[in-house]
Amino acid sequence: MQGYNxxxxxxxxxxxxxxxxxxxxxxxxxxxxxxxxxMPLPYGWGTGGIQLTASLIxxxxxxxVIDQGADDTTNAISxxxxxxxxxxxxxxxxxxxxxxxxxxxRIPEIPLRDDQIxxxxxxxxxPLYRLEPSRAVSRRMHAMADYGPMHVKLxxxxxxxxxxxxxxxxxVVVNRRYLMSPSPIPAFDNPKLHRMPALQLFGAGREKRIYxxxxxxxxxxxxxxxxPFNPIRAPHRCALCGAxxxxxxxxxxxxxxxxxxACSDTDYCASYQAREA
Amino acid sequence: xxxxxxxxxxxxxxxQRCFRAILDAMSHxxxxxxxxxxxxxxxxxxxxxxxxxxxxxxxxxxVALPDDAANWLVFHTxxxxxxxxxADFIVARAPIAITNFSGGTDEEPERGxxxxxxxxxxxxxxxxxxxxxxxxxxITISLPLTTDFIRQWRDQHDRAPCGxxxxxxxxxxxxxxxxxxxxxxx
Numbered sequence: 001m002q003g004y005n006x007x008x009x010x011x012x013x014x015x016x017x018x019x020x021x022x023x024x025x026x027x028x029x030x031x032x033x034x035x036x037x038x039m040p041l042p043y044g045w046g047t048g049g050i051q052l053t054a055s056l057i058x059x060x061x062x063x064x065v066i067d068q069g070a071d072d073t074t075n076a077i078s079x080x081x082x083x084x085x086x087x088x089x090x091x092x093x094x095x096x097x098x099x100x101x102x103x104x105x106r107i108p109e110i111p112l113r114d115d116q117i118x119x120x121x122x123x124x125x126x127p128l129y130r131l132e133p134s135r136a137v138s139r140r141m142h143a144m145a146d147y148g149p150m151h152v153k154l155x156x157x158x159x160x161x162x163x164x165x166x167x168x169x170x171x172v173v174v175n176r177r178y179l180m181s182p183s184p185i186p187a188f189d190n191p192k193l194h195r196m197p198a199l200q201l202f203g204a205g206r207e208k209r210i211y212x213x214x215x216x217x218x219x220x221x222x223x224x225x226x227x228p229f230n231p232i233r234a235p236h237r238c239a240l241c242g243a244x245x246x247x248x249x250x251x252x253x254x255x256x257x258x259x260x261x262a263c264s265d266t267d268y269c270a271s272y273q274a275r276e277a
Numbered sequence: 278x279x280x281x282x283x284x285x286x287x288x289x290x291x292x293q294r295c296f297r298a299i300l301d302a303m304s305h306x307x308x309x310x311x312x313x314x315x316x317x318x319x320x321x322x323x324x325x326x327x328x329x330x331x332x333x334x335x336x337x338x339x340v341a342l343p344d345d346a347a348n349w350l351v352f353h354t355x356x357x358x359x360x361x362x363x364a365d366f367i368v369a370r371a372p373i374a375i376t377n378f379s380g381g382t383d384e385e386p387e388r389g390x391x392x393x394x395x396x397x398x399x400x401x402x403x404x405x406x407x408x409x410x411x412x413x414x415x416i417t418i419s420l421p422l423t424t425d426f427i428r429q430w431r432d433q434h435d436r437a438p439c440g441x442x443x444x445x446x447x448x449x450x451x452x453x454x455x456x457x458x459x460x461x462x463x
Contacts, residue, residue, distance in 0.1 A: 011289055015335055018296045022333075023387040025303045026442045026455035028410045032387045056300075058293045114305075143383035175410050175457065177438065195413070199304045214304050214457075217410040 007054040007087040013037055017055040017210070021201060024212035029174030030142070031125050036208040046079060047205025049102045049121035056117060056201075057083060057100060062090045064098035069106040069247070069264035076104075093267050105168070107189040109246050109268040112198035114215060120183045122204040125211065127171045127181040147179045150222060158227055167232060173220045174213055182219075187231035188247045193219040236261040241272035283317040285331050285353035295332040299444065302453035307407045307416050309399060309452045319346040325446035326368055326395045330354065333391075334366060342368035368393045372426040375433065378441050386438035389456065396421045399447045403427075409458045417463065420445070420452075427462050434459070 005011065013035075020034040039047040057063065063083050067076040071093035079102060080091045092098050095108040102119045112118060128138040131149045141147070150171055157165040164170070170187040174180045182193055183202060193200065193213060200213040213219060223229035234248045239260045246268055248261040263269035286292055291314050298310040318327035321343035330350055334340055339359035340350060346368070350356055361367045362377050367390055381388035401421050408415035433440040433456060440456035454460070 006289055006293075011292065012335055015292075015333060016337065018300075019333055019338070020387070021300065022303055022391070022442070023389070025300065025411075026389075026457060027386050027438050028457060030386060030438060056297070058297060059290060139384050197413075199300070214411040214455075216413040 001086050001088075004086055006059075007057050007083065008040075009037065009051065009054040013051075014055040017051055020210045021052070021055065021212065024201070024210050025199070025214050027178075028214055028217050029178030029180040029211060031209040031211045033208055034210050036205045039205065040082075041078070043206040044123060045075060046102070046104060046121040048203030048207075048210070049104070049119050049205075050079060050082070050203075051205060052119045052201050052203040052210065053079075053083065053100060053102050054087075056119070057087055057089060059087070059089065061099045062092050062097055064092050064095060064101045064267075065103070066101070066106060066108070066265075066267075067104045068249075069108075069268075070266045072266060094271075095265075095267050105184045105186075106247070106264060107185060107192045109263070109265045111192075112196060114197040116198040118196075118198050118200050120185075120200065120202045122181065122183040122202045122207070122209070125181055125202065125204040125207050125209040127179050142178060145177065145179075147173075150179060151224075154222060154224070158224075163230075164223070164227070170229070170231075171222050173222065175217050176220075179222075180211065180213075180219075186247055187221070187229075188233050190219075190221045190229070190231060195219070234261050238263045238269060238272070241269045242276060243269065243272050246272075282349050282352050283319070286314065286316070291328075292332045295328040299329060299332065299451065299453065302444070302451055303442070303455055304411050306409065306411045306454050306458040307418050307452060309450050311450050313449065319343075319349045321370075321395075322346045322349075322368065323395050323446045324449045325451040326393045326444075329393055329444055329446065329451065330356070330366065330368070338365040340364055340366045340368070342366075343370075364390060366391050366393060368395055370395055372421075372423045375426075375429050375441055380433070380436060380439035380441055383439065386440070389439060390441045392441050392443045393446055394443055395446045397447060399445055399450055399452055404463050405460050406463050407454075407458055407460055411455070411458070421447075424462060427460055430454075430460050 020032045024032045065076045065080045067073040104121045132138045169184040202211045221229040246263045249264045251260045334354045334356040336355040340356045341361040341364035378390045443454040445452045
């Protein structure tokens with residue numbers, strides 16, 4: 001594309017982000033500050049993820065972008081065509097064909113490989129945000145691994161609601177050290193974070209933080225011995241492909257209370273349908 | 278010292294390719310990556326170390342490196358020069374004392390330095406077992422390190438998350454050891 005650098009960002013910015021990525025990988029789960037740039041889309045639409053992708057992507061990469069598991073929503077299509085235009089890279093909707101996957105709030109159903117990188121868009125990188133409003137204090141808490149308040153929060157959930165009342169963005173501990181927000185993925189996806197063969201990178205544009213989970217790294221969802229982590233999945237089969245183990249979206253389909261459950265991962269659903277046909 | 282400086286990277290894609298190789302190495306400690314960029318760096322730098330410096334440094338970082346390579350790097354990237362104790366990137370020709378380098382703070386461990394250890398060959402020296410993030414289980418490889426360096430590495434873990442990260446460079450090959458990796462001589 002004329003008038004822009006390859007993949008939109010200038011090289012100085014990419015270098016700054018690349019240095020932050022390397023430190024993030026070396027300190028799994030630690031939030032590394034970076035000088036987040038203004039991007040040609042608003043905060044909250046994936047500016048952190050886009051800046052990571054722009055710093056990673058090369059001419060040989062094949063990019064997949066998903067939004068809540070779907071390849072065909074506005075956000076996913078826009079980001080995909082953004083990189084198709086500014087970097088001229090190939091794009092795909094097939095998880096296994098992608099070298100680089102940018103995601104908003106889902107992890108694809110099929111296991112990712114060692115030669116793939118997944119980039120998460122993160123609205124709020126600080127897992128202690130709702131417990132401790134001061135960034136200076138929460139940073140100190142991370143330094144001291146002082147995560148007691150988060151356990152108290154989960155305990156209070158159990159005493160008040162009978163269960164841990166978080167169904168997405170369930171906090172995790174990375175490499176037995178840092179408390180980390182997995183971004184607002186459903187708790188259903190949390191087990192996939194654990195020892196994933198692919199490199200996982202997280203970018204928060206507005207909050208100006210980058211963090212990472214290297215391949216094969218321990219990622220444990222916070223829980224208690226007598227109240228083990230127990231993610232929920234709608235007890236249905238996908239209405240489109242019949243899959244029994246995928247994460248389902250619930251959709252209202254008429255004005256008489258009719259509902260349908262279908263795979264959130266559209267690529268998985270389409271390939272499952274093709275296999276069944 | 279020669280009056281003429283050899284060229285740096287031809288285009289931005291070289292920088293991207295080198296970064297991805299470094300990232301892959303940093304994500305998989307012990308994995309050797311080979312760079313095939315056309316580069317003729319000053320004699321005191323291997324191609325791999327020169328690629329790392331060209332890809333990662335600019336006027337916002339401080340570098341400590343051999344004198345004959347300093348002009349070359351400053352010309353190409355505008356990096357600032359500093360003594361090893363204050364530098365973000367340090368180039369050394371042999372395993373050295375790492376305790377004097379910046380390891381960051383408990384709140385800002387990302388300020389820890391990156392050591393480019395420029396050695397004659399990678400797959401030689403003492404046998405070590407590596408484990409930790411980036412490694413499924415453990416791997417056993419030979420690394421051109423000293424028992425003293427391995428002891429320092431263990432001491433560094435007592436200061437975690439502070440510490441330095443190492444990129445071992447030899448010729449066109451590199452291999453990374455982020456501070457999170459555990460290393461024991463066997």
